[in-house]
Amino acid sequence: xxLTERDLINVTDIDTDRQTVETTLEELRGVxxxxxxxxxxxxLNMGPQHPSTHGVLxxxxxxxxxxxxxVVPVIGYLHTGIEKNMEAKTxxxxxxxxxRLDYLNPMGNNLAYSxxxxxxxxxxxxxxxQIARVLLAELTRINSHLVWLGTHGLDVGAMSVFLYCFxxxxxxxxxxxxxxxxxxxxxxxxxxxxxRDVPEEFYDTVEEFLNYFPPKIDDYERLLTxxxxxxxxxxxxxxxxxxxxIAWGASGGTLRGSGVNWDIRKAHPYSxxxxxxxxxxxxxxxxxxxxxxxxxxxxxxxxxxxxxALERLKKAKGPFISDDRKVVPPPRSELGRSMEAVIHHFxxxxxxxxxxxxxxxxxxxxxxxxxxxLLSGDGGPKPHRVRWRQPSFSNLQALPVMARGHLVxxxxxxxxxxxxxxxDIDR
Amino acid sequence: MSDVQNxxxxxxxxxxxxxxxxxxxxxxxxxxxxxGSLVEICTFARDTEGLDFDRLSDQAGLDYWPEEPRFAVSYxxxxxxxxxxxxxxxxxxxDDPELPTLSGVWPTANWMEREIWDMFGITFTxxxxxxxxxxxxxxxxxxxxxxxxxxxxxxxxxxxVERIDDQKPYAKE
Numbered sequence: 001x002x003l004t005e006r007d008l009i010n011v012t013d014i015d016t017d018r019q020t021v022e023t024t025l026e027e028l029r030g031v032x033x034x035x036x037x038x039x040x041x042x043x044l045n046m047g048p049q050h051p052s053t054h055g056v057l058x059x060x061x062x063x064x065x066x067x068x069x070x071v072v073p074v075i076g077y078l079h080t081g082i083e084k085n086m087e088a089k090t091x092x093x094x095x096x097x098x099x100r101l102d103y104l105n106p107m108g109n110n111l112a113y114s115x116x117x118x119x120x121x122x123x124x125x126x127x128x129x130q131i132a133r134v135l136l137a138e139l140t141r142i143n144s145h146l147v148w149l150g151t152h153g154l155d156v157g158a159m160s161v162f163l164y165c166f167x168x169x170x171x172x173x174x175x176x177x178x179x180x181x182x183x184x185x186x187x188x189x190x191x192x193x194x195x196r197d198v199p200e201e202f203y204d205t206v207e208e209f210l211n212y213f214p215p216k217i218d219d220y221e222r223l224l225t226x227x228x229x230x231x232x233x234x235x236x237x238x239x240x241x242x243x244x245x246i247a248w249g250a251s252g253g254t255l256r257g258s259g260v261n262w263d264i265r266k267a268h269p270y271s272x273x274x275x276x277x278x279x280x281x282x283x284x285x286x287x288x289x290x291x292x293x294x295x296x297x298x299x300x301x302x303x304x305x306x307x308x309a310l311e312r313l314k315k316a317k318g319p320f321i322s323d324d325r326k327v328v329p330p331p332r333s334e335l336g337r338s339m340e341a342v343i344h345h346f347x348x349x350x351x352x353x354x355x356x357x358x359x360x361x362x363x364x365x366x367x368x369x370x371x372x373x374l375l376s377g378d379g380g381p382k383p384h385r386v387r388w389r390q391p392s393f394s395n396l397q398a399l400p401v402m403a404r405g406h407l408v409x410x411x412x413x414x415x416x417x418x419x420x421x422x423x424d425i426d427r
Numbered sequence: 428m429s430d431v432q433n434x435x436x437x438x439x440x441x442x443x444x445x446x447x448x449x450x451x452x453x454x455x456x457x458x459x460x461x462x463g464s465l466v467e468i469c470t471f472a473r474d475t476e477g478l479d480f481d482r483l484s485d486q487a488g489l490d491y492w493p494e495e496p497r498f499a500v501s502y503x504x505x506x507x508x509x510x511x512x513x514x515x516x517x518x519x520x521x522d523d524p525e526l527p528t529l530s531g532v533w534p535t536a537n538w539m540e541r542e543i544w545d546m547f548g549i550t551f552t553x554x555x556x557x558x559x560x561x562x563x564x565x566x567x568x569x570x571x572x573x574x575x576x577x578x579x580x581x582x583x584x585x586x587x588v589e590r591i592d593d594q595k596p597y598a599k600e
Contacts, residue, residue, distance in 0.1 A: 084577060085577065358453065359455075360453050360455060372485050385487070
């Protein structure tokens, strides 16, 4: 109403603009409160291009002065149709696309997909591969938390933390490159095990990193944990009550910050996690500061798991991939000696393995929460449906619950603490 | 596993004619139910002592074209207290697919149903805000349906450079 009256000033020029604005405003009629239509509150676009939105996320803020009355996240700016694309490729070829979902956790996505295929095709993974998977998954978790910490600090104003975290990350990216040839989109975990065995220099490099890293976490804590400015900006801000967190489908650090003890590595262990010794940190108040504390401690626990995995990996002898030739291609050395190997190789490279009809759901603990894959096979070589249950999708849905009544600056801090990745949300 | 079996038996006892089928595959249990009693079954699963399915882990749409019934929506229920998983699946026919909304039972279903509407075109009656979520608001069609083409960009070689150039959306003068 208020909008139309103001537009009478210059009708011809802004006619088309008014049309576009009115259409979109009408669409939001159930979503923003009626105060916006009367001009009482302001609708501000924290647009898709914004340094603090952790990707291309558009937040439609309804502001009463500086206070956020409602926030409507608008997503879809990074949608690349990965789920549809995966249906057009064979199972192993589609694995390459899984890195690109949550791009800060590429090995975790590979792991979830490989576990789903292994469950569907009933393939056993040898022990050495399982240990390497745990080790690299934990290193990926540290990698993702470093990015979270850096960008979180940057959003709140602590700019030096950003570069320190990224300096540590370079070390990790070198390890990933050594193992898989790629810094980020590794596609290292394949159905049945690993793509290739870890190289010789892997053990020493990882040991060097695990010795070098824990003092760095202490450095970050020295910068932030008892910093009065950081405390003021994060304590009491963005509280997520635990029952609301569960109802809204939150998971990972977002839910554990509210004190809900749920970690899939403990509740539904996969890949041998039940044999490792680690704790799950929980927050107390459910505010931004609790989630910060939870993730810092998770980094320490990841180092602990990584030490155990590294020791075991040094001792574990055996194959790095399953020898079920119906699913896993034979090594090239076997092709010269065995006719069956050639036949298997031919079948796997031309058509691919056929999955039975049925669905499996596999969940893993990604740095953001519950990463789930619903893999539906239809008897053919291509997946019938690959549905990715991404943690950031549900965590972001809980953002309005956390952000109502806070200032815009607090909203930036809350968004940083949820640790979203737009590749996760939009796929 | 016995927790899940217990849950299945109790749901079957409470709603004997709404359960079409119980499928067990790779250690997971799926209940295929009628869409008419979907909301009641889910509320029962959430509120009953011993079942306690307080979390909807995932809601996925599936397209079984050209079989009928064409669409299915699969709900992954999870109980944080008991650690049990249950899948509930509902089928709906291909012409005018429609299901009741579960956003009143678990708020997380809100965006998940918007995504299924966006990608498959399955309407959820009673949903407070059914708009497109991942695609632009003026997009036509529902991409994850099997009869929607994947689409690709044709590579521009020297023999087809002009034809592809004509199709490119250059800025108008």
